[in-house]
Amino acid sequence: MSTGYGVAPVSGLPRRVTVYEVGARDGLQNEKALIPTEVKAEFIRQLLAAGHRAVETTSFVSPQWVPQLADAAELLALLDPPDGVRMPVLVPNDKGLNRALDAGVREIAVFGSATETFAQKNLNRSVAESLEMFRPVVDRARGAGLMARGYLSMCFGDPWEGPVDPHVVAGHARSLFDMGITELSLGDTIGVATPGQVTALLASLGEQGIAVDQLAVHFHDTYGQALANTLVALQHGITVVDASAGGLGGCPYAKSATGNLATEDLLWQLHGLGIETGVDLDALVATSVWMAEQLGRPSPSRAVTALAKKDD
Numbered sequence: 001m002s003t004g005y006g007v008a009p010v011s012g013l014p015r016r017v018t019v020y021e022v023g024a025r026d027g028l029q030n031e032k033a034l035i036p037t038e039v040k041a042e043f044i045r046q047l048l049a050a051g052h053r054a055v056e057t058t059s060f061v062s063p064q065w066v067p068q069l070a071d072a073a074e075l076l077a078l079l080d081p082p083d084g085v086r087m088p089v090l091v092p093n094d095k096g097l098n099r100a101l102d103a104g105v106r107e108i109a110v111f112g113s114a115t116e117t118f119a120q121k122n123l124n125r126s127v128a129e130s131l132e133m134f135r136p137v138v139d140r141a142r143g144a145g146l147m148a149r150g151y152l153s154m155c156f157g158d159p160w161e162g163p164v165d166p167h168v169v170a171g172h173a174r175s176l177f178d179m180g181i182t183e184l185s186l187g188d189t190i191g192v193a194t195p196g197q198v199t200a201l202l203a204s205l206g207e208q209g210i211a212v213d214q215l216a217v218h219f220h221d222t223y224g225q226a227l228a229n230t231l232v233a234l235q236h237g238i239t240v241v242d243a244s245a246g247g248l249g250g251c252p253y254a255k256s257a258t259g260n261l262a263t264e265d266l267l268w269q270l271h272g273l274g275i276e277t278g279v280d281l282d283a284l285v286a287t288s289v290w291m292a293e294q295l296g297r298p299s300p301s302r303a304v305t306a307l308a309k310k311d312d
């Protein structure tokens, strides 16, 4: 589990972190060429075999909006989720929930926006209208015994609107918790956040009565800040961190979004700090190298690049 270069804990950090793997969903949704469903299934099997216990698999969204994930039901039919593993899927509306329930999912995720422009671009609705779309989805999912994650995108900055007020984010977060979500992931969709902004947002969420044990962080790594932001989040008590194997990712409706924080880069930091994740870094590197071959381009992850060619 270590990096091979020693472990040096820092006080005040959690002993264990759940790495919430988004490579199969966030990582692949933006790929232009259609990836065979069997390749996606093999990717997910390898993620599970590497030790992941929270793997977001796909989205039950409109296939006109995200053609790459139109095979969601076929994909899930190829998988056999082990007990005790979270395998959530994105669901925006009733139609998506019906499809997800038919596929036997045990956890869904609704995905709102902190800003009006991105809500329109990603969901074809205002923020308030999208929250109203989610309410019956979360209600019905929870009634059926499912867990319901929530996301808020553009929590720190928005390419059309600029800086985002943490109090506004906290207000939308409150609305999502009031409708029954079980966890909220704070999305830095375009990767512009810096550590002080993370502290400010967590403080605003605290003022709304939202505790850190209900939160996850979701940093895209556009400006190379994702690891610094993660460390600050851990210092504030966050224990669920979203990341994408090999640093895959982006958002089809926010062109300035690049890949997520690479899971391997995250593991290098966490394991070096002596924080347990249960995920095998070497196995994950092998998976990301394999996936990069499928996609026909190298992984942007620094740790994958270093470890894949490490022979001295």
Ligand code: HMG
Binding pocket: 026, 029, 059, 060, 061, 062, 063, 064, 065, 066, 090, 092, 093, 095, 096, 097, 099, 111, 122, 123, 124, 151, 152, 153, 154, 186, 187, 188, 189, 218, 220, 250, 251, 252, 253
């Ligand atoms: P709309 O066009 O307003 O919806 O889109 P509509 O109800 O008018 O439906 C349009 C067509 O889609 C209809 O088909 C519906 O039946 C169909 P037609 O009658 O024209 O043949 N449809 C569906 N089909 C299957 N499953 C469904 C579904 N819903 C409608 N669930 C809608 C509204 C919400 C559907 C659309 O905007 C949409 O699908 N958006 C999803 C966009 C998306 O997936 N973005 C990426 C994920 S978010 C993200 O990456 C950020 C995140 O990572 C966090 C971060 O980084 O910040 C989570």
Ligand code: MG
Binding pocket: 026, 187, 189, 218, 220, 250, 251, 260
């Ligand atoms: Mg994302």
